[in-house]
Amino acid sequence: MSKFKKKKKGLPAISTASLPDIVFMLLFFFMVSTTMRETDLLIKKPNLPTASEVKKLELKSLVSTIYVGKSKDKRIAGDKIQANDKIIDVKDVPNFIFSERALRKEEEVKFMTTSIKADKDASVGTILDIKEQLRDINALKVSFSTRKGSDIKSNYK
Amino acid sequence: MARRESGGDFSASSMADIAFLLLIFFLVTTTMDVDSGIARKLPEKTPQDVQVTIKEKNVLDIVVNRNNQLLVENEFVQVTDIKRLAMEFIDNGGGIGAPKEGKPGEPCDYCKGRRDPESSDHPSKAIISLQSDRGTTYGMYVSIQNEIEAAYNELRNRLAVEKYGRSYNDLLDDYNDNPTESLKEKIDYLKDSYPQIISEPEPIK
Numbered sequence: 391m392s393k394f395k396k397k398k399k400g401l402p403a404i405s406t407a408s409l410p411d412i413v414f415m416l417l418f419f420f421m422v423s424t425t426m427r428e429t430d431l432l433i434k435k436p437n438l439p440t441a442s443e444v445k446k447l448e449l450k451s452l453v454s455t456i457y458v459g460k461s462k463d464k465r466i467a468g469d470k471i472q473a474n475d476k477i478i479d480v481k482d483v484p485n486f487i488f489s490e491r492a493l494r495k496e497e498e499v500k501f502m503t504t505s506i507k508a509d510k511d512a513s514v515g516t517i518l519d520i521k522e523q524l525r526d527i528n529a530l531k532v533s534f535s536t537r538k539g540s541d542i543k544s545n546y547k
Numbered sequence: 548m549a550r551r552e553s554g555g556d557f558s559a560s561s562m563a564d565i566a567f568l569l570l571i572f573f574l575v576t577t578t579m580d581v582d583s584g585i586a587r588k589l590p591e592k593t594p595q596d597v598q599v600t601i602k603e604k605n606v607l608d609i610v611v612n613r614n615n616q617l618l619v620e621n622e623f624v625q626v627t628d629i630k631r632l633a634m635e636f637i638d639n640g641g642g643i644g645a646p647k648e649g650k651p652g653e654p655c656d657y658c659k660g661r662r663d664p665e666s667s668d669h670p671s672k673a674i675i676s677l678q679s680d681r682g683t684t685y686g687m688y689v690s691i692q693n694e695i696e697a698a699y700n701e702l703r704n705r706l707a708v709e710k711y712g713r714s715y716n717d718l719l720d721d722y723n724d725n726p727t728e729s730l731k732e733k734i735d736y737l738k739d740s741y742p743q744i745i746s747e748p749e750p751i752k
Contacts, residue, residue, distance in 0.1 A: 411565075418570040439689040443696040444583040453582065458685075505582055514688045515681030518750050525589050534689055535584040542626065542693060545686030546615045 613682030642668030
């Protein structure tokens with residue numbers, strides 16, 4: 391039996407066969423977990439209202455988002471508007487849309503949609519002001535961002 | 548004994564399985580927040596001096612105040628009543644429709660309403676007016692918009708099922724999957740039959 395003497399091995403080398411898998415795993419993990427949101431919220435995260443008749447926004451690249459909500463600082467009252475990483479005034483909304491338009495091709499401009507993500511406790515006055523500004527510059531496609539659900543009553547309590 | 552001393556290669560072949568398992572786990576659990584909402588088309592700016600005469604009966608007045616209380620045609624109602632009221636109003640069909648492409652208006656032959664002469668003439672003439680207060684909360688505003696949208700969708704669905712045996716929502720889904728001319732025609736017909744005419748006057752200060 392001892393004719394085939396086993397060779398004495400030292401410490402076996404760690405198998406590197408699994409290394410690619412580990413690398414891929416990490417890669418996938420970061421790919422998946424990185425949020426697609428490109429803006430950091432400077433206002434308090436808007437608590438979106440619920441609606442049942444929602445439509446999905448097609449063509450995400452043609453959507454410009456305006457956030458409306460309370461300031462993070464509790465002492466500051468009133469609604470704040472955020473677009474593109476900064477808090478803006480209502481009358482700056484057209485400038486924001488123009489800058490968004492400048493990034494797109496000319497023929498795509500008419501398909502651009504403005505998504506308004508507003509807190510359900512925001513006042514309609516602010517929203518209507520934004521709408522008026524959008525009308526002024528002919529950005530007519532608007533989507534009121536909501537969560538899908540049938541519990542409409544939770545919107546106004 | 549000898550085996551253990553040599554350390555023993557552990558099998559690396561399951562590594563890929565573990566990696567894929569994790570990958571699939573993260574794929575399933577992370578939600579990319581899909582942006583969805585109520586789509587609205589704002590009216591274009593018109594010159595101030597254009598005067599349009601609209602009959603009082605063709606307008607459904609919805610007024611909401613800063614305490615989130617609702618008046619529809621001067622009656623105090625709840626948000627959940629709006630859909631029914633709007634449907635009754637749009638679908639009334641008490642008269643003839645708006646003239647289209649030079650042709651005179653026709654009575655609504657697909658309406659199932661009461662044909663009350665005191666209510667709207669035709670879906671193409673029925674205007675919903677939503678007057679809000681600056682202090683109304685956005686949640687309330689969206690709820691009302693949602694109910695109005697629901698009313699239109701239900702009417703379109705009903706007509707679609709009657710005419711094509713398939714609901715309006717299904718037709719829209721079909722169109723997204725496979726945009727064909729005939730589908731577009733159907734959808735346009737339905738949209739034309741119950742056009743959304745929503746007017747939002749200046750808010751109450």
